[in-house]
Amino acid sequence: MSDLLNALINSEEKIDWRHFVSDIRQQEKRYLLRNDILSAFTNYCINHQKSSEFPKKSNLSKLIYYTQEIILEDGSLCLIIRPKIASQEVYRVTEDLKIEPMTVQELLDVRDLLVNRFHPNEGDIFEIDFGPFYDYSPTIRDPKNIGKGVQFLNRFLSSKLLQDPQKWLEALYKFLSLHSYNNLQLLINDRIKSQQELSDRVKQGLKLVSDLPADEPYQNFRYELQTMGFEPGWGNTASRVRDTLSLLDELIDSPDPQTLEAFISRIPMIFRVVLVSIHGWFGQEGVLGRPDTGGQVVYVLDQAKSLEQELQEHICLTGLEVLGVESKVIILTRLIPNNDGTRSNQRLEKVHGTENAWILRVPFREYNPNITHNWISRFEIWPYLETYAIDAERELLAEFQGRPDFIVGNYSDGNLVAFLLARRLKITQCNVAHALEKSKYLFSNLYWQESDDKYHFSLQFTADLIAMNAANFLISSTYQEIVGTPDSVGQYESYKCFTMPELYHVVNGIELFSPKFNVVPPGVNENVYFPYTRQEDRIPNDRDRLEQMLFTQEDSGLIFGKLDDPSKRPLFSMARLDRIKNMTGLAECFGKSERLQEHCNLILIAGKLRVEESGDNEERDEIEKLYRIIDQYNLYGKIRWLGVRLPKNDSGEIYRIIADRQGIFVQPALFEAFGLTILESMISGLPTFATQFGGPLEIIQDKVNGFYINPTNLEETAEKIWEFVSKCEHNSNYWQEVSQRGIERVYSTYTWKIHTNKLLSLGRIYGFWNFTSKENREDLLRYLESLFYLLYKPRAQRLLERHLHS
CATH class of the missing domain: 3.10.450.330 (Nuclear Transport Factor 2; Chain: A,)
Structure with a gap:
């Protein structure tokens, strides 16, 4: 340049x-x-x-x-x-x-001077630099391959196998001999004493199973394989064992990335999984719409169900089911004693529709029961996480009757707890950041001191730096979550270099070209969210009840607004009432367009209706703002605002009811990391308008199966929606065409089976990489511990002291 x-x-x-x-x-x-x-x-x-x-x-x-x-x-x-x-x-x-x-350092000094917080000549400031820890790891070169870490890693490992076959086959041999389940040895035993012997025995094993019928059960030839040195885990039938041994034989003789991934993905090494989701009201009903409680709960519950099913299928395919091997998934969350009518005070709760997936709730220690017995905002949660991780470790070991194999953190707090647990348990750690607050709040790092009493970004951003660098791998829902677009910086990219004046400078916060990044989009629960045309799967009584609630039911204390003409085309949105979700922006957009008001009704399902009922500052502000907008634009008779919390099944049917009336779903967030509601609305058959800032750019193909909007330009947004409405009124087929393309888009790309299959494959491959590479992570982990104890913990302690005197 x-x-x-x-x-x-x-x-x-x-x-x-x-x-x-x-x-x-x-x-x-x-x-x-x-x-x-x-x-x-x-x-x-x-x-x-x-x-x-x-x-x-x-x-x-x-x-x-x-x-x-x-x-x-x-x-x-x-x-x-x-x-x-x-x-x-x-x-x-x-x-x-x-x-x-x-230099980066000079840039950060300039930014400090801008806020008059610190002059570089007055003394040095703490510098955080993770660059040296990535010097000895392979890195991706081409930016378009960022987020395809596992593909790169497979190519890298395959090339190593070719360059130094003796060394890498020895590592592979040792890796295969590691695996066991409750003292049951898996894969190979001590009859195979070297990598060369492994190669010879694989060929013998192949000859044995090739002569058997394809569907011959493993139990019938188990002992013959065992005398050769092969323990259970290769397959449940002769054909499955043959395919697995063939992959290993091919990997030994002529390794390539596809063979490596296919083989490692078959290894039985993950049986017990922990999903960490700390903040909010985590439950299976009656929690959605509460402060800090939305898409992440839906995501983690659906992920847990699919993971358990995928793990059990894998156990069956590897032949371990007949030996009593079981999978177990635990969602680790917070127990809230003052449960406010939810099940958040129950220690253990089975996940509906599963055999062995559980919600395990562990309480915060009682530093001040007036605080710790109640819901705590995600912005205030930081002082309790270290002791929580210590207590959770004990509970997890008891529930699993041993160590888990794999841990997945969610959001900043869950990722930090995942780091603390993975460090102690020595297990593979994966991070998911559904949304990093640093990207959502403009200049949040630069002016952190002005908002730290309210948001505590100094703690959150430090926790993010620690957790994202500690993780063995990270999954994002979209490519642009990592590195943005040509026009915008990605969430993780924003951590590359930044300043928090008078606290620290980050000169290299994350290596964006590291193979630890992988794009693995979530799925949608197909049992709850399905096309409105599947009438046979819909329940008429539910439809009638919810239709009345949406359009005609008298005010019950949970509904604001009576529609003058309920038959108008509904514009619908459902989200929490906070600034980023921007429901008030949608109401103002509607208020600015007389044409939309003439042809449509606005239906909102959002938070509470009264300020005094909310304990969340942002929600209270948005409630007041929404009432002001309704008054300003005289939206009475044209808007319906429901302050209800819906069971999942009801939310699925509501999308379909809106689709019955050829309605439109609008997602107006100022920023959306991914957008599960977008998948839910599209699979239901609703034409969807979603923010152009964030993940929707990769879900929706603009003007094909949905539409982008700029939520900061209300007039332009209203015009785009009106243009669609107008086309629908002039062409009776247009609504159905967009609807059908949206349904097809979700089924082709966004299912939980695709997601969990990929996630478990990643868990196995990164476990293999950590073992075979002998990468020295101890220096990095010590550095991270230093940041935790020198930067994070003192600030968390000060916040705790404030809570103690609340």
């Missing part, structure tokens, strides 16, 4: 550059983000009457396109340029047009 800068400044366009800089200096802002920069450039072109070609083909326009941020300094400015995804360059341009490359 320095070439482009030099070309600009050494051409006639340097006059335009001076004028553009002069224009932006007239603004009050000293820190311009991408949207500010693009808007300022558009205004510059208009005000200076530039030609129609200038905004597209000039050097200045090219520079503007790649510039992510501009910081105005006295006498110069700092350009943060993103020439490509996951890459950043920083330059200072002086008044006399000198171009000086800047």
